[in-house]
């Protein structure tokens with residue numbers, strides 16, 4: 289394992305203990321991510337995907353092991369690892385604009401002037417096509433729109449790594465398709481390094497450079513890592529009949545439903 | 555006439571039965587803004603104003619009937635109005651000493667409530683944040699709060715009179731101690747219920763303690779805090795009337811006690827009406843502020 293990798297997760301164990309009962313969630317998880325790479329993490333519900341993401345975010349501590357970002361140990365949360373949470377987590381008392389501005393004003397308090405910060409905030413909102421609804425509150429916009437604002441807020445921090453926890457999980461198929469295309473476009477433009485959790489095999493294959501497949505918990509590990517050597521930009525309609533795409537899709541499905549079928553934890 | 559409007563009229567007609575005829579009559583005309591507004595006022599009157607007024611009239615009639623018999627201990631409403639006519643028409647007179655119009659008595663009581671309640675709001679929210687945020691503060695303070703909050707307001711009065719040696723600060727203290735508990739407890743619950751997602755967002759963008767307090771904690775807990783504030787204002791109005799009966803001086807509580815001592819039952823009844831109306835208004839004011847401040851948050 290080279291320490292040179294952009295983001296390096298090294299031999300991470302995570303156990304939660306409460307009242308003497310220890311619940312081993314992750315066991316010896318290691319992963320190297322290059323700059324600009326798009327990684328998907330896929331696995332059955334409850335296997336510890338969010339836990340892994342939170343460890344990279346610095347929101348959860350490790351039991352053993354270490355995470356490096358650009359050679360520095362990750363031990364606390366920060367805007368260089370922006371998170372889009374599983375359930376959007378916009379602040380309901382702020383408008384869409386204010387939600388993004390809260391992050392922008394804090395992260396760029398010293399480096400940008402007030403006017404620049406406003407412009408930057410607006411640019412992020414425009415990037416996710418939400419300018420028309422910027423003055424509405426989360427309760428007044430749809431789930432897809434909330435998720436887009438969540439993405440805008442994360443992008444606005446100019447993170448080194450963008451962490452997405454099932455960003456499209458709660459959306460209907462049409463909105464999801466649309467947002468996936470948008471995220472692909474944004475990533476092509478900004479070349480972010482992305483770590484995305486998903487349940488959706490097609491989404492994983494379509495968006496990722498590599499797919500990390502996790503075994504079932506407890507003590508989940510990385511079972512397999514699959515490279516997706518598809519050209520970008522990717523067009524979903526053309527890919528439907530693409531051989532590499534079909535093979536990758538089959539490999540993930542096989543992993544999830546044949547080798548590591550979901551067993552209801554006792 | 556288009557179909558949707560007709561449907562709307564139908565709905566109105568079934569909702570406010572007595573208004574059905576009027577609505578049907580208006581339907582053919584295109585509703586002008588003024589007509590629409592008038593109709594809204596009319597609907598409001600039909601649904602929220604008329605029913606309580608009807609019930610009130612019935613109650614007054616009932617009261618008049620039982621208390622009009624000779625030998626009745628309480629005066630009927632008609633008697634109350636004639637007895638207290640002077641107080642009703644001129645609430646602002648001031649003949650010096652305690653001989654003042656009801657306005658001045660209410661004002662004095664409201665001032666005490668304002669001071670005591672304001673202190674309770676500041677202290678209550680501060681302690682609530684402390685208890686809500688720190689597990690140790692909660693473990694240490696919560697049981698004590700749970701016991702102290704059950705002490706009836708008036709039981710504090712002798713103690714505070716002994717401590718302050720004066721009626722005015724004692725009354726204010728009683729207001730404070732009565733209204734502070736629901737504010738503390740509701741604030742603490744609100745703080746404890748802040749979703750982890752919100753604090754995670756704050757951690758990722760690295761808000762400092764003060765920013766977290768003003769930008770996340772207070773707005774997130776606002777619906778709970780305002781529930782406490784609303785209960786608190788009601789309790790403080792309950793307490794002031796009782797406390798003033800004992801400490802004397804200008805104030806609506808003392809006015810009632812004084813009336814009782816001079817056997818002016820009608821004055822007492824009039825004062826009770828004022829107390830009720832003022833309490834209601836206080837509650838509405840806090841509810842209104844709560845609505846304005848927490849708009850959008852409550853439905854999160």
Ligand SMILES: Nc1ncnc2c1ncn2[C@@H]1O[C@H](COP(=O)(O)OP(=O)(O)OP(=O)(O)O)[C@@H](O)[C@H]1O
Nearest residue numbers: 304305311313332333334335336337338339340505
């Ligand atoms: N704070 C915590 N305390 C105790 N146990 C926890 C905590 N967070 C997660 N767990 C446990 O860790 C395991 C993995 O949870 P995690 O949320 O990471 O799963 P996940 O893979 O993200 O699932 P999903 O796909 O449903 O989101 C679960 O068994 C969960 O009960």
Ligand SMILES: [Mg+2]
Nearest residue numbers: 337338339374
């Ligand atoms: Mg999860």
